[in-house]
Amino acid sequence: MAETLTTTALTLKDIARQAGVSLATVDRVLHNRPGVRPDTVRRVKEAIERNAFQPHVAAAELARGRARRFAFVMPSGPNPFMQQIEAYLGEMSAWLSSRRLSVEMVATDVFDPSVLAASLEGLSDDYDGIAVVALDHPGVRAAIDDLVDAGTKVVTLVSDVPSSRRHHYIGIDNIAAGRTAGALVGRLVGQRSGKVAIIAGSQGLRDHAERIFGFIQVMASEFPGLSVLPVLEGRDEDARSEQVLARLLGRHADIVGLYNVGAGTQGVANALSEKALSDAGRDRQVVFVGHDVTALTRRLLLQGLMDAAISQNPGHEARAAVRVLLALARGEPILREQEKIRIDIVMRDNLP
Amino acid sequence: MAETLTTTALTLKDIARQAGVSLATVDRVLHNRPGVRPDTVRRVKEAIERNAFQPHVAAAELARGRARRFAFVMPSGPNPFMQQIEAYLGEMSAWLSSRRLSVEMVATDVFDPSVLAASLEGLSDDYDGIAVVALDHPGVRAAIDDLVDAGTKVVTLVSDVPSSRRHHYIGIDNIAAGRTAGALVGRLVGQRSGKVAIIAGSQGLRDHAERIFGFIQVMASEFPGLSVLPVLEGRDEDARSEQVLARLLGRHADIVGLYNVGAGTQGVANALSEKALSDAGRDRQVVFVGHDVTALTRRLLLQGLMDAAISQNPGHEARAAVRVLLALARGEPILREQEKIRIDIVMRDNLP
DNA sequence: GGTTTTTTGAGGTACGCAACTCATTTTGAG
DNA sequence: CTCAAAATGAGTTGCGTACCTCAAAAAACC
Numbered sequence: 037m038a039e040t041l042t043t044t045a046l047t048l049k050d051i052a053r054q055a056g057v058s059l060a061t062v063d064r065v066l067h068n069r070p071g072v073r074p075d076t077v078r079r080v081k082e083a084i085e086r087n088a089f090q091p092h093v094a095a096a097e098l099a100r101g102r103a104r105r106f107a108f109v110m111p112s113g114p115n116p117f118m119q120q121i122e123a124y125l126g127e128m129s130a131w132l133s134s135r136r137l138s139v140e141m142v143a144t145d146v147f148d149p150s151v152l153a154a155s156l157e158g159l160s161d162d163y164d165g166i167a168v169v170a171l172d173h174p175g176v177r178a179a180i181d182d183l184v185d186a187g188t189k190v191v192t193l194v195s196d197v198p199s200s201r202r203h204h205y206i207g208i209d210n211i212a213a214g215r216t217a218g219a220l221v222g223r224l225v226g227q228r229s230g231k232v233a234i235i236a237g238s239q240g241l242r243d244h245a246e247r248i249f250g251f252i253q254v255m256a257s258e259f260p261g262l263s264v265l266p267v268l269e270g271r272d273e274d275a276r277s278e279q280v281l282a283r284l285l286g287r288h289a290d291i292v293g294l295y296n297v298g299a300g301t302q303g304v305a306n307a308l309s310e311k312a313l314s315d316a317g318r319d320r321q322v323v324f325v326g327h328d329v330t331a332l333t334r335r336l337l338l339q340g341l342m343d344a345a346i347s348q349n350p351g352h353e354a355r356a357a358v359r360v361l362l363a364l365a366r367g368e369p370i371l372r373e374q375e376k377i378r379i380d381i382v383m384r385d386n387l388p
Numbered sequence: 389m390a391e392t393l394t395t396t397a398l399t400l401k402d403i404a405r406q407a408g409v410s411l412a413t414v415d416r417v418l419h420n421r422p423g424v425r426p427d428t429v430r431r432v433k434e435a436i437e438r439n440a441f442q443p444h445v446a447a448a449e450l451a452r453g454r455a456r457r458f459a460f461v462m463p464s465g466p467n468p469f470m471q472q473i474e475a476y477l478g479e480m481s482a483w484l485s486s487r488r489l490s491v492e493m494v495a496t497d498v499f500d501p502s503v504l505a506a507s508l509e510g511l512s513d514d515y516d517g518i519a520v521v522a523l524d525h526p527g528v529r530a531a532i533d534d535l536v537d538a539g540t541k542v543v544t545l546v547s548d549v550p551s552s553r554r555h556h557y558i559g560i561d562n563i564a565a566g567r568t569a570g571a572l573v574g575r576l577v578g579q580r581s582g583k584v585a586i587i588a589g590s591q592g593l594r595d596h597a598e599r600i601f602g603f604i605q606v607m608a609s610e611f612p613g614l615s616v617l618p619v620l621e622g623r624d625e626d627a628r629s630e631q632v633l634a635r636l637l638g639r640h641a642d643i644v645g646l647y648n649v650g651a652g653t654q655g656v657a658n659a660l661s662e663k664a665l666s667d668a669g670r671d672r673q674v675v676f677v678g679h680d681v682t683a684l685t686r687r688l689l690l691q692g693l694m695d696a697a698i699s700q701n702p703g704h705e706a707r708a709a710v711r712v713l714l715a716l717a718r719g720e721p722i723l724r725e726q727e728k729i730r731i732d733i734v735m736r737d738n739l740p
Numbered sequence: 741g742g743t744t745t746t747t748t749g750a751g752g753t754a755c756g757c758a759a760c761t762c763a764t765t766t767t768g769a770g
Numbered sequence: 771c772t773c774a775a776a777a778t779g780a781g782t783t784g785c786g787t788a789c790c791t792c793a794a795a796a797a798a799c800c
Contacts, residue, residue: 045455045488088481088482088485090482090485090486091486092450092486092487092488093446093486093487094445094446094447094449094450094487094488095446095450097446098444098446098447098450103397124725127723127725128723130440130442130720130721131720131721131723133440133442134442134443134444134445134720135444135445135446136397136444136446212737212738213738215737216735216737216738218737219735219736219737220735223575223576223695224575224576225578226577226578226579226580227578227579227580228578228579250737254737343575349730351725351726352726355723355726368482368483368486369482369483371479371480371483371707373476373479373703374703374704374707376740378701378732378738378740379738380730380732380733380738381732381733381734381735381738382733383568383571383572383733384571385564385567385568385570385571385602385606386564386565386568386730386731386732386733388728388730
């Protein structure tokens with residue numbers, strides 16, 4: 037009736053006895069210290085395997101003495117998403133300090149590869165682990181690899197640098213996110229046919245480009261009744277987004293769907309609600325899908341002007357980054373399932 | 389440029405010095421041991437507050453010596469959702485044993501209040517914390533309260549007992565889940581009008597009843613073009629679900645939407661796909677929304693027979709339950725944001 | 741005042757591991 | 771076989787806390 041999932045209560049001493057060696061040798065094997073014959077290494081490792089021995093993390097952490105330091109390298113300037121991440125880290129402060137972990141924010145211009153690379157260089161002396169919102173660029177890749185070579189643990193956050201040797205990526209698959217947005221727009225439009233607009237910050241940003249790619253892919257293959265208009269660029273600014281979108285809405289009366297890939301949401305909403313006013317009495321308004329749950333998108337969803345938001349939980353990203361860095365530093369296994377960031381579909385009734 | 393989020397490096401000794409007392413007295417205050425004057429307690433607590441002191445959890449855990457034991461009290465019999473929870477706990481085994489935690493599964497008939505209550509009684513001697521999938525019933529409530537009084541930490545899992553003094557509930561708001569399902573069905577049906585069917589395991593189950601309530605609420609207030617048919621009961625069995633649904637589909641040609649509240653998904657899918665065959669060539673098939681991501685619902689989503697699944701991440705629930713029990717046992721604060729279970733909308737393109 | 745009771749201090753041990761030293765044994769090369 | 775190098779054993783110390791004992795001091799009581 038009761039089935040136990042864990043058994044271990046062994047210590048290093050037990051492993052040493054089983055392997056027929058001394059504590060010192062087990063310690064050498066466990067920490068890859070030199071001076072142990074390959075054959076002995078094997079025997080010790082076998083004893084560890086055989087018993088599924090896990091060092092007591094509390095004891096290890098205590099014996100270690102030194103506190104661990106992590107850095108979050110993030111864009112300077114007022115970025116709501118990044119501010120949320122920082123706020124969530126702040127909420128963890130008790131959790132962090134009771135584990136003698138310190139987390140520091142390092143602001144830099146992540147959009148300038150040389151500046152970012154320069155910021156990263158030299159950080160390895162001060163930190164055991166680094167989470168970075170990185171641009172995918174050869175200079176940045178090299179800087180990351182240097183950190184890794186110096187023994188620093190590195191995770192990329194939100195935006196990946198797949199060509200680097202970073203240990204982990206914390207973020208979503210942006211192509212899949214774009215596909216999800218496409219499917220939502222297509223399905224919510226229903227049987228109507230017409231045009232679909234896309235507005236992005238810039239097609240030069242990797243995450244925006246990937247989202248657009250996924251979105252168009254789905255529209256083309258599954259919703260033949262809908263035609264996608266050329267991508268507008270709003271530079272993630274409200275004023276510009278409103279302007280270019282209003283112009284487009286004026287030119288095409290048959291726009292039935294809109295995908296806002298980045299920020300500038302207030303501008304998009306302004307343009308849309310103006311059109312909704314002039315359409316009053318007509319059938320249905322434009323289906324509007326965007327990204328991220330903020331105070332603004334939350335309000336728009338409740339009002340009904342926005343239909344769905346694709347979201348990556350920033351709190352989860354912040355905590356996952358810390359947990360993964362900690363696990364890497366301790367040599368613990370990572371719970372992949374736990375650290376994976378999901379693509380959340382948020383509508384009015386499942387607002388978090 | 390670099391902003392630190394943590395500072396602590398103090399120990400109990402520092403607190404003792406600041407408060408002008410000895411280590412022993414700080415220890416007495418910290419663990420609510422008797423024999424300390426109220427005034428002294430205040431001075432010590434002030435020193436702790438002033439420095440935002442957090443005991444080093446690793447040291448505390450090590451000094452404690454004794455391992456912590458948790459139990460998961462779950463339904464007996466083959467329940468896929470529960471099996472998933474158990475599987476995810478298995479994936480955590482290294483994490484658990486490196487913290488000297490043991491988790492045991494206790495199977496019982498959770499649908500019989502007296503059996504469940506009897507199972508719970510007496511568990512407090514063996515376990516420091518208990519996660520239970522509980523029926524909301526006075527006898528069960530009393531059993532939970534007894535556990536709490538005995539000092540055992542209790543969290544309810546998936547299904548809550550709000551009237552009890554359980555420390556925490558790990559699960560979703562089922563009314564909101566039903567509302568979400570309703571909004572999805574309504575929006576995906578589009579401008580068509582017609583009938584909507586609901587099939588549940590039993591309306592006597594609290595979670596099913598709540599989901600139905602939320603679903604009907606949304607349909608009534610927001611989709612006047614759709615009328616909801618009386619709720620079918622399939623007892624979460626494939627055969628019965630298929631039978632009652634097929635009969636309903638035969639009687640009503642104008643069914644445009646279907647909400648499957650519980651299990652029996654295979655039966656529902658059989659009935660639906662049969663209808664789809666006979667409808668071949670017609671406009672559109674029935675919008676089908678159900679619950680949980682399993683091997684089956686995953687396949688149905690990919691095939692397009694199912695349109696969306698409302699999901700509560702079972703891995704998250706399992707891990708959250710363990711984390712919350714551990715935090716409660718240690719007297720650590722709980723990261724509410726982290727432990728909150730979200731209502732996930734899963735469609736083909738954001739399948740996890 | 742003296743006596744009892746309460747409060748506080750001082751100190752020790754243990755937890756499991758990291759990190760280190762130094763002596764001893766084993767191995768391999770010549 | 772000899773000798774240096776490599777491998778191993780044995781042991782120590784300290785991390786910060788929990789939990790315990792015993793004595794001393796302070797407070798409360800009569």
